[in-house]
Amino acid sequence: MKKVLVLYYSQSGQLKRVMDRLTEPISQCDSVEITYCKIQLEQEFDFPWDKETFFNVFPESFKQIPQSVSPPCTEVLNTKYDLIVLGYQVWYLSPSIPINSFLKSSYAKTLFKDTPVVTVSGSRNMWVMAQQKIKILLNDLDSTLVGNIALVDRSINLVSVITIVDWMFSGKQRKVWGFLPKPGISDQEINSSNRFGTVISEYLLKDNYQGMQDVLVGLGAVEVRHFLVSMDRKANKMFKIWSSLIYKSKKRKTLLKIFNYYLFIAIWLISPIVHIIHLILYPINYGKIKKDERYFKGID
Numbered sequence: 001m002k003k004v005l006v007l008y009y010s011q012s013g014q015l016k017r018v019m020d021r022l023t024e025p026i027s028q029c030d031s032v033e034i035t036y037c038k039i040q041l042e043q044e045f046d047f048p049w050d051k052e053t054f055f056n057v058f059p060e061s062f063k064q065i066p067q068s069v070s071p072p073c074t075e076v077l078n079t080k081y082d083l084i085v086l087g088y089q090v091w092y093l094s095p096s097i098p099i100n101s102f103l104k105s106s107y108a109k110t111l112f113k114d115t116p117v118v119t120v121s122g123s124r125n126m127w128v129m130a131q132q133k134i135k136i137l138l139n140d141l142d143s144t145l146v147g148n149i150a151l152v153d154r155s156i157n158l159v160s161v162i163t164i165v166d167w168m169f170s171g172k173q174r175k176v177w178g179f180l181p182k183p184g185i186s187d188q189e190i191n192s193s194n195r196f197g198t199v200i201s202e203y204l205l206k207d208n209y210q211g212m213q214d215v216l217v218g219l220g221a222v223e224v225r226h227f228l229v230s231m232d233r234k235a236n237k238m239f240k241i242w243s244s245l246i247y248k249s250k251k252r253k254t255l256l257k258i259f260n261y262y263l264f265i266a267i268w269l270i271s272p273i274v275h276i277i278h279l280i281l282y283p284i285n286y287g288k289i290k291k292d293e294r295y296f297k298g299i300d
Contacts, residue, residue: 002032002204003079005111008087008120009039009098011047012167014184015122018151019087021190022120025197026085031205037076039102042068048171055256059247061092062239064133066101077107083116083204084143090123090130093236095137103137112141116209118200120149122185124164125157126232128224128296145299146209149196149221151185157228161267195219213299224293227278231271238266 006023010016019036027034045057059065071077088099095103102108117138121127127150138145153160163183166176173182196216203212216222242262246255282289 002029002082004032004034004204005076005079005081005084006034006036006087007039007084007102007111008037009089009096009102010087010122011045011089011096012171012173012184014173014190015087015089015120018122018185018190018193019085019120022149022193022197023085024194026201026204029201029205032201035076035079035081037072039098040070041098041101042070045097047168049168051169054168055260056252057097058092058239058256058259059243061097061100062094062243063247064094064100064104065097065247066104067097069098069101069105069107071107072111077110081111081115082207083118083146083200084112085118085120085200086134087120087122088130088134090121090127093126093232093239094130095134099134100137103134103141108141112138112143115143116146117143118147118149119145120151122151123153124160125152125154125225126228126235127152128229129232129236131296146203147200147213147216147221148299149193149216150223151189151193152223153184154186154189155181155183157271158268196221213297217297222297224296226289226292227275229292229296230278231274234274235266238262 004023004026006019008015008019010019016038023034026032045053060067086099089096091097094100103112119131119134121131123130131148131150135145153164155163159180160183163176163180167173167183173184175182196219199212199215199219203209242259246252246259249255
């Protein structure tokens with residue numbers, strides 16, 4: 001009997017829907033025993049967010065400062081799993097505080113050691129650098145990344161900024177102004193994510209994951225938009241500076257307000273300019289772009 005742990009953190013409930021649908025084919029296998037476990041902090045974050053709290057978590061999110069996590073149930077801690085399916089959100093271009101905190105806890109050292117892992121992320125659109133950070137955390141736990149699925153909001157970048165922000169602060173997944181698309185991963189994409197679970201279950205039963213990521217990518221598990229990769233890299237450099245300035249500063253509230261204005265300018269003024277430059281330079285950088293796409297679609 002194969003044992004699978006579905007470990008996740010979902011704030012709005014969307015990622016939980018993804019994990020449930022994606023793992024349906026695995027749970028239906030007679031020779032697989034599947035366990036679901038939600039990661040919880042000792043002090044949870046409320047949803048919807050209020051604006052002050054949302055910006056206040058920025059330094060700790062980006063710098064991956066762990067908080068105290070609640071222990072999983074005894075049964076989970078005492079079981080050796082054949083596969084862990086890890087579902088995570090991206091906060092400020094890093095794994096969310098609950099996910100980061102758990103992966104840096106003593107519980108994770110027990111669960112993840114020498115265990116294959118499939119990562120499943122749900123984000124607005126920039127997930128690439130967060131996944132690189134997840135790879136480092138998994139490597140520190142002596143686990144092996146065997147697959148990655150990255151589901152995103154497929155709306156135009158600036159449109160998704162408006163709709164996601166509305167969702168975060170209102171708690172309502174609605175059409176802003178009555179005509180913009182609903183924020184988040186589409187219902188159609190969530191419903192069809194079981195195709196990934198079918199592939200994972202096949203490789204799980206074979207106990208050999210070689211080549212699985214190529215099959216998942218062929219089914220649309222990962223889409224790499226290079227402009228967003230470029231933005232992700234640039235934003236990480238700037239966030240590193242901002243988070244260091246704000247973290248433990250006596251002027252934290254003031255600096256967070258300035259950071260808020262910086263984000264507005266970066267998103268609405270700087271990113272369109274960067275996008276135009278990216279398009280102009282695309283022919284020159286074509287070789288590097290394709291190399292990056294191959295790398296980020298993989299699991300190395």
